[in-house]
Amino acid sequence: MDILSWDGTLSSGDFRLAACAFMQKWKSVMSAFPPWSWVPCPKQPWGASASHDVEGYLSLENIILSCYAQEEHDEISCPQKEETSCSEKEELIDIATLSNCSKVPYYDLHIIYSASYRVPVLFFRAYYSDGEPLGFNAIEKDLPAHSAKALLDSKWTFITQEEHPYLNRPWFKLHPCGTSEWMKLLFHVDVSVAKNGVTIELYLLSWLSVVGQVVGLRIPLEMLNQP
């Protein structure tokens, strides 16, 4: 791909290719995290469908992104006697009750291709361990302050709540309208690209290295330079 004429976007077929390459690379370098998986989706019957249409998205679910992971949980050693609100007599000594006061947020990340912007879009949501969803304010508090804030205030990123295209529920997403512009910039300044040209395989990783920061996901730079 000629970098000078490239507009920062990706075709839907390329997205599929990029996704496969991305999943491989991720497994090898980001071993602290579980692997991404590809979720196939049924084609929308009403869509402007061609046979090469993307039929799925990348998913990484149930991960802990915040600083919480490093904190010590103080609830471990406090088994409690339970009070019953059902009238049955319970055996008090028999049950170690872990009071589930620890509110550890989990994140689900989906990377979904946008046909109208021709770029990937990051969808995410957060919830506590009992399933209760986090609102955006709570997420903001939870994420590493420095990088997230800078990105949130920038003119390149904009977090909105919109309906997930496949799951029909509101998820948060990073609005894609600035993506192609900064992807182009990103590849312009990347030295290895100047050497090798823009490759599909690197697209998603590079993209995620930027947007991932909004959700506190750090991708080490050396991952991007590996062949």
Add this chain to the structure above:
Amino acid sequence: MAAHDSEGSILVFAQFQSKVDEGFWHRLSSLKLNKLGIDDSPIPITGFYAPWSHPQVPNNLTLLAQSLPTELSEQSSTAATSHGNRNRCPVQGTLYNMNTIESFHALDKKNLLKEEAKKIWDDMHTGKAVEDSALLSRFLLISFADLKNWTFHYWFAFPALVLDPPATLVDLRRASEYFSLEEAESVSAACNEWRNSSFTAEVPFFLVSIDPNSQATVKHLKDWETCQSDGHKLLFGFYDPCHLPNNPGWPLRNFLALICVRWSLKSVRFLCYRENRGFADLGLSLVGEALITVSQGWREHQCLPNAVGWEHNKGRQVSRCINLAKSMDPTRLAISAADLNLKLMRWRALPSLNLDALSSIKCLLLGAGTLGCQVARMLLAWGVRKITLLDNGRVAMSNPLRQSLYTLDDCLNGGEFKATAAVKSLTRIFPAVDAEGIVMAIPMPGHPVPNHEEDSVLEDCRRLHDLIDSHDAVFLLTDTRESRWLPTLLCANTNKITITAALGFDSFLVMRHGAGPFSSNHDFRAEAANALSAIGNVARIDSDGRQRLGCYFCNDVIAPIDSTANRTLDQQCTVTRPGLAPIASALAVELLVGILHHPQGIFADGEVANSSSNGSSEQPLGILPHQIRGSLSQFSQMMLVGHSSNSCTACSSTVVSEYQERGMEFIIQAINHPTYLEDLTGLTELMKSASSFNLDWDNETDLEEDDDCVQV
């Protein structure tokens, strides 16, 4: 509680914890609305869990959207077939979803738990639990879905049969400490194989048999007899969702009960199988030995042991509650989508857009006809939430075509009141709008009031006064000239943002009124200067030496009179080209937005296109005109500036101060005697003198360029 170095202490288990994915509630709501209705019979559901693999937090028993049967399936007797994978071992459960909060609280929890425990007990005795060991982890869920508030009350129970007396713990340590190196390696390999095979990955209870050569194999529970006769070292393994170093997880409870019932063992060596990143981790897994000392009688099938297992909520045995309005309530979703639209506009194109001002401004629309309907819609689009419409008419059959808030239904049975119908329509479009309808006529000069009606007219005047007082911006959208008089006066009195739109057959006028004569910006300097100018025919100047902009009546040389009498039918109906109203309404609202974003608000100068560039005209929204006059026949538009007239019958200081002094008495007088206003303002004199000599319009104050002269 159960330290590994103390002999014979009671074995204490870490309770299962639940996690309900939002999708489950969505699916349940939809099932309830579309299929179940008020049917509250038990529903078979599937939960999912897996061995612990997360740092520091336990693996929960999870319910997802697919935990519920799909709406299309007719079988409700069998639980959903496994949708699991190695990270989602399916477990059967029963859901009791109640119809009211009272019935939810009134459920006999003890009994329900007993019933569910009995199922497990029976499965143990019949051997079903050996065949399908996931049955040992059956669970129960009771719930109440409040679909008005999108709140879900729920409570899980993980029934565990209580050993009586309880099992004691002889030993508990890390598996890596228990096994020899060779054994550990072999056990890990065997477990990984078990976990990776699609036949066995979802089987959460198994046997680990280690031969004298330290080779381990993992087997199904039903192979126990064979293993027994082998004489090899045997451990009872299970997927342990718990993460604690000193406690095994909940599934072990029923596992021990099964072992006791089926195979009458007194001493059980168990393996709490836990993983790290998808692979067996014997450093995290635990191996322990438990002693079971129950009596023979306890094991009898017909004697159901006690069961425990209602989930604790923050240490207490109470139900949980979750509110999902933000993601399920359509009104909330509509609000956030509307906000999103405006925020996008601000982000991409107009960073100085003041969304707070727009969402908090209160707009009063006088007239809910062709103009009123369009203005209301445009305001909604700009994020205005508080809209009051005033109109005393009813929706007529011809209205829906041009008045965009009405449909045929509003015309039936004599027609709904426009103000009411408009509010209903706005609320249907955007439920979060705060819309109010006032059915009232505006008192007008030239339409004298009979004595017996005077009180009600006075009442209307006062009401109008209060309405204007309690809003921030007023749109004059009525269909006669005289109906605009009183509102103009009242707005000038209180310096409200006032915008007029008026239609001719193929032309329109949209303008913003200037500030009133006694705006708070003035100081006593202006008062003095104005006192001087009262002598001449000079327009009021404000403290900055500028003239204030005029109102709708400032150009008039006659007072508002009854314009409706003696007109032909089509004139009375104000027939206009249909395209005019939408254009004029749109401009009126854009003008309002411009005023809100201008640092001087209603005191802003009127600008025209091509005005010389000075700092003040560089507003992000563009210029802020005073008057826009458009012509459809020319497809053209021009901007004008007119300054206030000292003889204005609506906004001049004479009139406003008269109103301030005499209030309603003055209003009634003006209504009943239209020439009164002309006399008061000196228009009568003016007209007389105009016919006697030429009036020199040049005067001492600095007028703007010729372009800005008042045009009629």
